[in-house]
Amino acid sequence: MNDVKNAIQNGKTVLGIELGSTRIKAVLVGEDNVAIASGSHDWENSYVDNIWTYSIDEVWKGLQDSYQKMAAEVQQKHGVTLKKIGAIGFSAMMHGYMVFDKDEQLLVPFRTWRNNITEQASTELTKHFNYNIPQRWSIAHLYQSILNEEDHIHNIQFQTTLAGYVHWKLTGKKVLGVGEASGVFPIDLDTKSYNKKMIDQFDELIAPQNLSWKLEDILPEVLVAGENAGTLTEEGVKLLDVTGELEAGIPLCPPEGDAGTGMVATNSVAKRTGNVSAGTSAFAMVVMEKDLSKVHPEIDLVTTPSGNLVAMAHSNNCTSDLNAWVGLFEEFTQAIGFEVDKNKLFETLFEKALQGDADGGGLLSYGYLSGEHMTHFEEGRPLFTRSSESNFNLANFMRTHLYTSFGAMKIGMDILTKEEGVKLDEVLGHGGIFKTEGVAQSILAAAFNVPVSVMETAGEGGAWGIALLGSYMINKEENESLEDYLNGKVFAGQAVKTVSPDSNEVEGFEQFMERYKNGLAIERAAVDNLR
Known part of the structure; x- marks a missing residue:
């Protein structure tokens, strides 16, 4: 305990904060990269004027709240007021659209990754670059604004992401990590920066608009993991720590x-x-070990924080509808006079799913709370349906909702593994859906037909991940790669639980996916006719 207290007092800690879609979380780690304290703030996006958004006030309120809760836990557990930190890192939902004028004012409300409103731009840029530009990418939002002839495009001085915005305000530095930047604009894997040829192609494309800026002038500088990205300013302290106890000058990754x-x-x-x-x-x-053979609109190409090529199969929807159904069960238990712990409720329902038929009993659901680009839906309608012959019971109901949580993503993964022949040794799962031991792991192993592992730290999530990047920046040895640092100094001896695919469940998931694909016409009818 004294070692931890000394580390806090001497600034040997690292703070990671991630702004997720439903929660902002702050995690402070010690010299062993293990979490010392954490704090979180729940928030939700708003649908305003047909745009999914978060207000700037919510950003700062949530950051300050999560930081204060983390600092309060430090004080409570260790009797120390947090003043010094070895490094800080910020992470957030990728992509989206944040543009600012010469007075550093946001020109339009923050447009998040969740908005499927850039189809024309996405299609045209993909063709123009011969490189997949998904709808949620920042460049697609920018080009769509130009295609729409929105007034604000003439006043743009700077474009960034949510993580880039927070970092800029706390340090004064207009930078992005290469992984984050790869969701803004395509990256040249040799230079680890924006693809210069495509930058020039974009400028030529928009030349008829006679805008006052060139693309390279408004984008943040790209940095790779391990580089210093500035220090916390006095102004930044006031934005993060409302008590003013934190000292300025802390380096940021x-x-x-x-x-x-x-x-x-x-x-x-x-x-x-x-x-x-x-x-x-x-x-x-x-x-990836090599490039894909052709452009696939379902597959994003991004990078690791070190700038190595990554293929991403992304779906806009996963657990939102599943969580809503669990909420309905919770409401029922309360109505009949039982108070059940929410975690216990999830655990019970998830474990029940493992008792279901391998194919989900003929049931079908789509958890499309919002649009789903993987299956070409600009809007979503959460939907559950079955035939009169379906085996409708609780186990199959829960199994179906777990299956469909991974359904859209599996379509993308099948392109990689079945069409492109990409080889995988294992997949590691993280996120709330994996908290109930073994359940979502088994489902995902069946979906991908590959072993799925979950680490004991899986619940730490992205806030811990960005803290590790901060730790790497200040603690790495000369020429030590991020892979070597993680293997040797973070995950050595880490407890891992692995579930291998069951052939019967693999076949069952394939049967479910046939039903999923065939039933998309039902979802289309719901989107087109239910307003």
Whole structure:
């Protein structure tokens, strides 16, 4: 305990904060990279004028709240007021659209990754670059704004992401980590920066608009893991710590996206490794040995925080509808006079799913709370349906909702493994859906037909992942790679639980997916006719 207290007092700690889609979490780690204290703040996106957004006030309120709760835990557990920190890192939901004018004012409300409103831009840029540009990428949002002839495009001085915005305000530095930047604009794997040829192609494309800026002028600088990305300013202290106890001058690592921090938190930054992050959205990331043979609109190409190629199969929807159904069961238990712990409720229902038929009993659901680009839906309608012959029971109901949570993502993964022949040794899972031991692991192993592992630190998530990147920046040895640092100084001796695929369940998931694909017409009818 004294070692931890000394580490806190002497600034030998690292703070990671991640702004996720439903929670902002702050994690402070010690010299052994183990969490000392944490704090979190729940928040939700708002749907305003047909745009999924978070207000800037909510950003700062949530950051300050999560920081204060973490600092209060430090005080409570260790009797120390947090003043010094060895390094800080910020992470957030990738992509989206944040543009600012010369007075550093946000020109339009923050447009998150969840908005499927850039189809024209996405299609045109993909064709123009011969490189997949998904709808949620920042460059697609920018180009769509230009195509829409929105007034604000003439006043743009700076474009960044949510993580880049927070980092900028706390340090004054307009930078992004390469993993985060790879969801803004395509990266040149040799230079570890934006693809210069495509930058020039974009400028030529928009030349008829006679805008006052060139793309390279408004984008943040790209940095790789381990580089110094500035220091916390006096102004930044006031934005983060409302008590003013924290000292300025703390170094910050490059801000990263939740995809990159997920790779770090699961030690999935080496080739032939993959990880699945499952929460409001779900994405599978595979570190590639070589390029894909052709452009696939379902597959994003991004990078690790070190700049290595990663193929990402991303779905906009994962657990939101599943969580809503669990909430309904909780409401029922309360209505009949029982108070059940929410974690126990999840555990009971998840474990029940393992008793279901391998194919889910003929049931079908789509947890499309929002649009789903993987299956080409601009809007979503959560939907559950069955035939009169389906085996409708609680086990199959829960199994079906777990299956469908990974359904859209599996379509992308099948392209990688079945069409492109990508080889995977194992997948590491992290996110709330994996908290009930073995259940979501078994489902995912069946979906991907590959062993799925969950580490004891899987619940730490992206805030821990960005803290590790901060730790790497200040503690790495000369020429020590991120892979070597994670293997030797973070995950050595880490307890890992692995579930191998069951052939019967693999076949059952394939049967479910046939039903899933065939039933998309039902979802289309719901989107088109239910307003």
